[in-house]
Amino acid sequence: MIFIVLPDIPTEDRLLAQARLANQEAIMEIYESYQPPIYQFIRMQVGDSSLAEDLTSDVFLKFIEAIQKGKAPRHSLRGWLFRVARNRVYKHYGKVKQFPTTTLEEWLPASSYDNPEVQFMRSLNIEQARKALRLLSAEQQEVIILRFGQLLSLEETADILGKRVGAVKSLQFRAVNTLRKILQQPGMEPI
């Protein structure tokens, strides 16, 4: 496991300290704050809302279990929660690769400045967007969701994914280009 030092968030740490002492209000506040991003993260990957619901509740129940066992994190709660969420998704689906990934050399050059590809992507509807995402490999989905979706920092994303920052940089590069390829497949045209 690669340990990355993330900057502490004072309010989060205070809340976390209380939660570690089994303070119910603190625990519920954590739940209220973090359920949305955790749910999004899971939901975008699993595509089934009731499954996503179950997995999401698992994450917070695990948090409470960790408090009971004295193993809840002291810092970087968000990262901890995302890591648990990843685990839950993997447990359910396994780390299955779905769409062949691109290598660094295969990034697609843009055709012109007035870019039809860009226009196409902007015109995608929600369902197409979701469908395209789910065709990525698990890791690629995660990096896209965390970096572009949640706008988390490179360091925090690396911490959650258990990778070095350099590896995450490459991963996100590959992921966006794979996504572009997916979107160029037949069947992804605008309806």
Next chain:
Amino acid sequence: MVERDLVDALNDCIDRLAAGQTVNDCLRAYPQLADELHPMLEAGLIAQRARYGTGEVDVVRSRIRPQIELAAHNLQAPRRSQPQFRIMTALAAVIALVVVGVGILAESSLPGDMLYGVKLTTENARLFITNNALQETFAGRRMDEIRQLLALNREAQVQFQGKLTVITEMVWRVSDLEVVVPAGTVGATSVELGDWIAVEAFTTADGELVATHIQFIQDLETAIPQPTMTVVPPDVTNTPQPTSTPAPTITVTPVFTPTATDTVVLPAPTITPSPTAVCTPSIPQGWIPYVVQSNDTLASLAAILGSSAEQLMAANCITDPDNLEVGSVIYGPAYATGEDNTGTQIESTPNTIPQSESSGSGGGTVDNASDDDNSSDTEDNNESEDQGESDDDEESDDDESDGGYDDNSGSEASSPD
């Protein structure tokens, strides 16, 4: 290298987006790479397009919330985390050092000196620590011997020690053993619930244990300062006085006879006439047992059992009709309503002390002597510290209700182990 530049630029652009900048801001920052960056960024941004609506998110949050609340509610005080534990143990060490330090200072003190009381206390405490394990074994053995005597209806003089857990008008419970303590018993008024006491008593041919002397030994909860979460505030009035123990050999077990200095003397199996200080219950033929429930009164029992209050009192030797002990057995002619005695229907021998069938010597109380929930209280204290697990729930509850009444009801069968 172009690709490397692109990888880095992409990353930087994502950071800019996270910081609130737009795609165009990023493209302006990297004009030569803009053509390549643009579709990459748009591709990544479909993650934002794919987001699920707050409606769905909120609904799910409400649906899950009860489970989370329940789990949070069921959280017990969690295990101590490492640094806190270390601080606590350090504190405990400091306290222990101070105690020992004062004790050392007091070492050379004499009766009348200011620190003499400290000397005795520390000696008692030290002996208590070292002897505690031993003492509990010896005490346990004495109890077993007494139970055997009672079972055999053998009369003997006995001595034992134990923790005083129940005091009623006539009967006390000392570490699981029931002792009849008649009014006027020496020392009976100077001890309280929770005390570790020594009892001098005798067993009767009717299987009763009757006290003659009571002596306070030690207040268990204040023996050693304990940095635990179930600390009972020390009772200042219970520090042993210098006069209660002989000076040269301080023992935790008090001396009853001039010769005994160590632990409790073995009961001598001699036959001595049993004083009839107590009423012997005489249950008429055909009367059946009934286990007292928590809201029973003598009057209601009389109705249920189809007798008069006076008859019940006389036959069962009920001296304090207002304090019927829950779980104790009262005999009566019949159940007037024909209803079952809930859950604890007992055949003719409810007591663990074997009696001859249906004869009148049933005694007023049931001793469910099989449980250890009283004698292992100090152990339970420690267990609930080290484990936050759910099966300690019951034990820590016992500790909390400890200084007070121990519920003697038949549901003790449910206690763990």
